[in-house]
Amino acid sequence: xxxxxxxxxxxxxxxxxxxxxxxxxxxxxxxxxxxxxxxxxxxxxxxxxxxxxxxxxxxxxxxxxxxxxxxxxxxxxxxxxxxxxxxxxxxxxxxxxxxxxxxxxxxxxxxxxxxxxxxxxxxxxxxxxxxxxxxxxxxxxxxxxxxxxxxxxxxxxxxxxxxxxxxxxxxxxxxxxxxxxxxxxxxxxxxxxxxxxxxxxxxxxxxxxxxxxxxxxxxxxxxxxxxxxxxxxxxxxxxxxxxxxxxxxxxxxxxxxxxxxxxxxxxxxxxxxxxxxxxxxxxxxxxxxxxxxxxxxxxxxxxxxxxxxxxxxxxxxxxxxxxxxxxxxxxxxxxxxxxxxxxxxxxxxxxxxxxxxxxxxxxxxxxxxxxxxxxxxxxxxxxxxxxxxxxxxxxxxxxxxxxxxxxxxxxxxxxxxxxxxxxxxxxxxxxxxxxxxxxxxxxxxxxxxxxxxxxxxxxxxxxxxxxxxxxxxxxxxxxxxxxxxxxxxxxxxxxxxxxxxxxxxxxxxxxxxxxxxxxxxxxxxxxxxxxxxxxxxxxxxxxxxxxxxxxxxxxxxxxxxxxxxxxxxxxxxxxxxxxxxxxxxxxxxxxxxxxxxxxxxxxxxxxxxxxxxxxxxxxxxxxxxxxxxxxxxxxxx
Amino acid sequence: xxxxxxxxxxxxxxxxxxxxxxxxxxxxxxxxxxxxxxxxxxxxxxxxxxxxxxxxxxxxxxxxxxxxxxxxxxxxxxxxxxxxxxxxxxxxxxxxxxxxxxxxxxxxxxxxxxxxxxxxxxxxxxxxxxxxxxxxxxxxxxxxxxxxxxxxxxxxxxxxxxxxxxxxxxxxxxxxxxxxxxxxxxxxxxxxxxxxxxxxxxxxxxxxxxxxxxxxxxxxxxxxxxxxxxxxxxxxxxxxxxxxxxxxxxxxx
Numbered sequence: 001x002x003x004x005x006x007x008x009x010x011x012x013x014x015x016x017x018x019x020x021x022x023x024x025x026x027x028x029x030x031x032x033x034x035x036x037x038x039x040x041x042x043x044x045x046x047x048x049x050x051x052x053x054x055x056x057x058x059x060x061x062x063x064x065x066x067x068x069x070x071x072x073x074x075x076x077x078x079x080x081x082x083x084x085x086x087x088x089x090x091x092x093x094x095x096x097x098x099x100x101x102x103x104x105x106x107x108x109x110x111x112x113x114x115x116x117x118x119x120x121x122x123x124x125x126x127x128x129x130x131x132x133x134x135x136x137x138x139x140x141x142x143x144x145x146x147x148x149x150x151x152x153x154x155x156x157x158x159x160x161x162x163x164x165x166x167x168x169x170x171x172x173x174x175x176x177x178x179x180x181x182x183x184x185x186x187x188x189x190x191x192x193x194x195x196x197x198x199x200x201x202x203x204x205x206x207x208x209x210x211x212x213x214x215x216x217x218x219x220x221x222x223x224x225x226x227x228x229x230x231x232x233x234x235x236x237x238x239x240x241x242x243x244x245x246x247x248x249x250x251x252x253x254x255x256x257x258x259x260x261x262x263x264x265x266x267x268x269x270x271x272x273x274x275x276x277x278x279x280x281x282x283x284x285x286x287x288x289x290x291x292x293x294x295x296x297x298x299x300x301x302x303x304x305x306x307x308x309x310x311x312x313x314x315x316x317x318x319x320x321x322x323x324x325x326x327x328x329x330x331x332x333x334x335x336x337x338x339x340x341x342x343x344x345x346x347x348x349x350x351x352x353x354x355x356x357x358x359x360x361x362x363x364x365x366x367x368x369x370x371x372x373x374x375x376x377x378x379x380x381x382x383x384x385x386x387x388x389x390x391x392x393x394x395x396x397x398x399x400x401x402x403x404x405x406x407x408x409x410x411x412x413x414x415x416x417x418x419x420x421x422x423x424x425x426x427x428x429x430x431x432x433x434x435x436x437x438x439x440x441x442x443x444x445x446x447x448x449x450x451x452x453x454x455x456x457x458x459x460x461x462x463x464x465x466x467x468x469x470x471x472x473x474x475x476x477x478x479x480x481x482x483x484x485x486x487x488x489x490x491x492x493x494x495x496x497x498x499x500x501x502x503x504x505x506x507x508x509x510x511x512x513x514x515x516x517x518x519x520x521x522x523x524x525x526x527x528x529x530x531x532x533x534x535x536x537x538x539x540x541x542x543x544x545x546x547x548x549x550x551x552x553x554x555x556x557x558x559x560x561x562x563x564x565x566x567x568x569x570x571x572x573x574x575x576x577x578x579x580x581x582x583x584x585x586x587x588x589x590x591x592x593x594x595x596x597x598x599x600x601x602x603x604x605x606x607x608x609x610x611x612x613x614x615x616x617x618x619x620x621x622x623x624x625x626x627x628x629x630x631x632x633x634x635x636x637x
Numbered sequence: 638x639x640x641x642x643x644x645x646x647x648x649x650x651x652x653x654x655x656x657x658x659x660x661x662x663x664x665x666x667x668x669x670x671x672x673x674x675x676x677x678x679x680x681x682x683x684x685x686x687x688x689x690x691x692x693x694x695x696x697x698x699x700x701x702x703x704x705x706x707x708x709x710x711x712x713x714x715x716x717x718x719x720x721x722x723x724x725x726x727x728x729x730x731x732x733x734x735x736x737x738x739x740x741x742x743x744x745x746x747x748x749x750x751x752x753x754x755x756x757x758x759x760x761x762x763x764x765x766x767x768x769x770x771x772x773x774x775x776x777x778x779x780x781x782x783x784x785x786x787x788x789x790x791x792x793x794x795x796x797x798x799x800x801x802x803x804x805x806x807x808x809x810x811x812x813x814x815x816x817x818x819x820x821x822x823x824x825x826x827x828x829x830x831x832x833x834x835x836x837x838x839x840x841x842x843x844x845x846x847x848x849x850x851x852x853x854x855x856x857x858x859x860x861x862x863x864x865x866x867x868x869x870x871x872x873x874x875x876x877x878x879x880x881x882x883x884x885x886x887x888x889x890x
Contacts, residue, residue, distance in 0.1 A: 031750030037672035038679070038747050041738040069869040071876055102733020102748070102755040106713075109732045113713040119847055120736050121712035122854065165865040172861045173854060183846040184706050184740045187833050199850050328833045329744065331674070585651030586780025 004224045005396065008355060011348040012400040013407035018345020020411025021338045025099060033338045039331030040322055044339045047321035049096025049346055051178055052314045053089055054127070055202075058210030059217070060086025060134055061171035066240075068164045075233055080141055080363045081221065082214045084354060087134040090127065092350040099342050119180040126174030133167045142361045175206040182320055190324035192264050192275045195255045198320070204251060205282070208244040209313045211237050212286065216306040219299060221358065235297050238290040238305070245283045245309070252279070271324055278319060282312025341411065443483035452483075638703075638819065639722040639767055640789030641776060642796055643696050645824040646806070647783035650686050650694035657778035658684050661763065672750045680749045680758035684775055693826050696784060698775070699724065699745045699760035700810065701819035702842070707737035707746060709844035715757075722789065722819040723762030731757060742815060742843055743832045762819070789819055796823050809838070816842030 025033045036043045063082040066072050098104040110124040136156055143153040156163075179202030182189050195201065215234045222229045256262045265272050286309040295301030326333065357363055439452045461469050506514045515528045567583075574583030658664070664681045667673075676697055677685030684698040701724050708716045708724060715730035716737055737757060738746045749755035763773035771777075776786035785792070796808050800823070809828050810821035814837050822828055829836040 027753060029749075029751060029753040029755055031670070031672055031752075035671075036750065038674050038738070038750075039744065041735040041748060065865065069865050069872070071869065071872045100734075102735065103731060104733070106730075106732035109713040109730060113715075113730050115712055115714035117709045117844065117847075117851065118712040118736070119851060120710065120734060122851065124712055161866060161869060164869075165862050168865045169858050169862040173858060177850070180847055180850045181736070183850070184710055184843045185742075186840070186843055186846065187742050187835050187837070188739065196846065581780055584653060584778075584780035585649060586653075586782075 003226070004355065005399075007224055008352065008396070009399055009403045011352050012403040014341070014344050014348040015352070016404035016407030017341045017411040018348070019404070020408045020415060021341045021345070022099070023412075024338070024415050025342070026104075030102060033336065035333055035336045035339065037331060037333065039329040040325065040333040042322055043333060044318075044335040044343055045096055045100035047318040047323075048314065048343050050093055050100065051317040051321050053093040053096060054175065054178060055206045055209050055313060055317055056213055056310070057086040057089025057093070058171065058175060058206040059213040060089075060137075060210070061167050062207055062210035063214055064137070064164045065168050068161060069168070075236065077230060077365060078214055078218060078233055078237075080138075080365065081217060081358070083134060083138050084141075084357055084363055085213065085217050087131075087138050088350040088353050088357075090131045090134060091353075092346045093127065094131065095349070096343065096346045099346075119177050119183070123174045123177045123181070126170045126177065130167060130170040130174065133163050133170065137163050137167065141363060142357075144362055145360075171206075172203060176200065176203040178202055179320075185325075188325045188328055189320060190271050190327070191259075191261045192256070192271060193320050193324050195259065197251065197255055201248070201251055201255070204244065204248045205313055205316065208241055208248055208283075209310065211241040211244065212306040212309040215241075215302050216310055219303050219306070221354075225358070227364070229299050231297065231299050231302070234302050238296050238302055241305075241309075242287055242290045245287050249279070249283050249287070252283075269327075271327070274319060274323065278312060278315050280312075281308045282316055283309070285309075286312075337414070638720070638789045639762075639786065640701075640792045640819045640821055641698075641762075641773065641784060641786055642792040642821045642823065643784040644799065645693055645695050645783070645822065645826060645828075646803075647781050648686065648694040648696060649781055649783070650688055651780065652686050653778040653780055654696060654775035654784060655682065655684055655686060657774040658682075658760075661766075661774040670751065672748075674744070678745070678747055678759075680747045680756075683758065683760040689826065691826065695822075695824070695826075695828065695831070696775075697831060698820060699762070700743055701760075701762050702815060703812075703818065704816035704842035704844055706740040706742055706815075706843045709847065710736045710740035712736065719764065721762075721764070721767050723764040723767065724759075725761045725764050726757055726759065728756050740843065742837060789821070792821055796821060799823050811838070814838045815840050 021033060030036055034043060034045070059082040063075070063079050067075050067079050094107075098107065101107060110121055111128070115121050137160070140153045140156050143149050143156075176199035179199040182194065182198055183196070186194055215237055218230055218234060221227070253262075256265070265275060286305040289295050289301050289305035289308075295305075322333065325331075439454050441452045443452060457470075458466050460466075502515070503511060517526050571583035574580055659682070662683070664683070667679055667681045670679070673679045676687055678697060684696060687695045687697055689695060701718075701722055703718075705716070705718050705724050708718050711731075712734065713730045713732055715727045715732075716724060717727070718724050733755060735748060735757070738744075738748065746757050746759045748757060763771075763775075766773060772786040776784050779785070785795075787795075793808075793811070800806050800808055803825070805825045806823050807825075808821065808823055810818040827836070
């Protein structure tokens with residue numbers, strides 16, 4: 001099988017996988033199919049598909065500028081494939097954007113709702129216009145094969161210079177504006193990357209990247225189609241690449257020096273490491289390889305340098321677009337497999353479109369060394385069986401469809417079993433429970449492991465019948481029952497009794513027996529009363545309080561325990577006397593913070609542990625509750 | 638212009654403001670999801686009360702900046718800063734690019750990640766209520782006066798009085814903090830944790846950084862266009878001349 005057929009089957013399978021993810025993405029939204037979150041709202045799809053894609057498609061304007069503006073007719077052979085790559089690249093950007101936008105059916109809104117203070121608005125317009133320009137620049141090529149639109153073709157060729165100049169203008173604007181996008185985030189982007197000249201850096205790097213992409217694309221397609229490589233032309237481009245890359249390096253380090261951030265390079269953080277790696281593979285190594293004639297004039301040397309350079313600048317876009325924000329936002333983000341699948345699928349689709357174009361139109365202007373199998377009419381009849389086997393073209397279609405369908409079903413299979421269907425509720429790592437009778441599990445998914453007595457739970461809940469209570473409730477998007485669903489009173493968010501705090505202070509999970517009976521049922525009915533430990537504090541509160549009831553309270557539940565004594569009456573009275581604020585928390589609670597100068601540990605702990613007791617002053621000195629009661633009684637009379 | 642003044646020394650962490658907000662906008666209960674930040678804000682929680690380890694409660698909400706980064710970032714103008722102070726959001730215009738979430742220096746806007754038709758969600762300063770002459774639901778609900786509503790200028794004066802009374806306090810949201818915010822804070826603790834660990838006082842408004850580049854477009858665009866065309870014309874012309882002279886030279890020989 002020829003190289004190109006293998007490559008096509010491979011690409012079709014990736015497109016199939018992406019198609020499965022696409023269905024899921026548009027049916028269920030971004031949360032279920034990506035690892036994006038409120039801290040990192042831009043991920044792989046923006047960083048690679050959009051920012052990387054636009055930069056990778058810079059070859060189009062670079063080559064037209066070289067050939068038509070600088071009149072380098074010797075490089076003319078590279079123009080058509082480069083313009084085609086750029087055109088398909090921008091279409092891939094648009095498709096990638098459709099996946100990333102939350103409301104992709106509103107993608108046309110920038111055309112109608114103008115907001116000229118936004119860099120993204122400018123990028124949107126430039127990309128739209130440039131896509132049109134690229135289409136018109138490439139259109140004469142497919143029109144060559146037919147004489148029907150000769151007039152259109154002649155018109156486009158005649159005014160090509162207008163298109164070329166417009167293309168250069170639009171590219172200059174939006175390649176740099178992709179950098180302008182990040183000027184508004186000085187507090188998110190790391191100081192090694194955040195620079196007031198980031199638009200200029202983006203533009204210069206896009207020129208370098210454009211040159212390297214032309215070489216890369218030419219070499220890869222040359223390999224796949226077994227064409228004679230255009231090494232001599234590419235060497236000319238490589239020379240220019242070295243110059244542009246040098247300018248880029250100068251700007252980059254000059255900027256660091258001027259801003260005085262050069263020290264951040266040596267601080268040894270992972271960001272400084274990332275910066276050094278990025279500079280090495282994006283610029284330093286390509287310069288080293290391409291500046292020497294011995295390596296520059298060899299296909300292998302150019303290929304190596306361009307591979308480094310292209311991946312280096314993609315890394316640069318990813319760094320600016322998100323990687324360097326991870327520390328500041330204290331977030332974690334690594335793309336889900338679905339994100340990789342869609343990105344790869346979009347690129348594969350563009351590559352397949354490229355192959356289609358070079359096979360059907362005169363993109364290369366020079367004949368291929370070996371005719372592609374699709375163009376050879378093969379024996380269609382298997383004579384002995386009298387069967388129509390179809391041409392190789394249909395045979396290719398069948399193989400491609402098979403690859404697509406297989407990969408698509410694989411994708412649906414993975415989606416069905418993946419974590420994507422849990423809608424952002426993370427799985428409980430019960431599967432990784434350690435220990436035998438006592439397991440260590442994070443049953444509440446709050447990052448804290450507890451010692452969980454599995455056997456006792458099982459026995460108490462009904463032996464063999466009990467499994468389903470925790471494991472097989474079959475709740476939507478969830479597989480387990482968390483601890484707090486049964487032990488509900490332990491994790492109420494608001495309340496007086498802070499169970500966590502008591503547990504930590506008394507010595508962690510082994511301390512249960514400090515308050516709960518050792519061998520009996522541990523519940524709110526059997527727990528020790530608060531005043532067994534808090535003798536003094538509870539007595540302090542009692543003095544002068546109008547209600548003296550039930551102070552030997554147990555921590556029945558956080559709100560009920562203490563609030564039950566007061567709040568019910570309070571709200572009732574508040575309504576009766578039309579003073580709603582008397583029913584609210586602020587009626588009794590006041591803030592009394594630990595003093596600033598000497599936050600002695602004990603005082604702080606006392607404050608935290610008994611914050612309600614300490615901070616709640618029944619406002620007997622300010623408000624005489626009895627007065628309201630009496631007034632009300634009077635009113636009733 | 639209206640404003641909110643939140644005094645962390647008066648907050649008792651009762652969450653009445655959170656409840657009032659949820660009731661007013663009929664926001665459903667929130668299950669902790671993978672994509673949420675630990676600060677309690679989400680597409681279904683537009684304000685939250687953070688309990689710091691030192692026992693201080695700090696209410697978090699949109700700051701309604703005077704020069705909002707989100708508004709300047711939005712490519713379709715879905716986010717708007719109103720005269721009265723609120724920064725509001727238009728479902729119908731948004732295309733879901735999430736640039737506002739990236740641009741906000743306080744990391745406030747949140748997204749409906751669980752939805753196939755997602756929108757940006759954040760505090761909208763009860764714009765409708767303010768237009769009716771009422772105060773926002775949260776300040777109305779606050780039982781201790783820890784968060785109060787009023788004219789921004791008057792709140793600044795009030796804050797100044799509190800600062801003079803207690804030298805440990807400091808004020809957040811004045812003009813020197815990224816151009817000023819409608820939601821002001823008086824606090825005795827460092828509030829830089831509300832803005833990615835950086836104290837934004839003394840920084841200019843982030844949208845200012847973008848302005849020179851966007852303003853240069855009307856100049857850069859025609860310059861590049863004319864240069865490209867002109868350069869091509871000149872080079873072409875010179876090459877033609879060269880061809881002519883060389884062919885003439887050929888003839889002469």
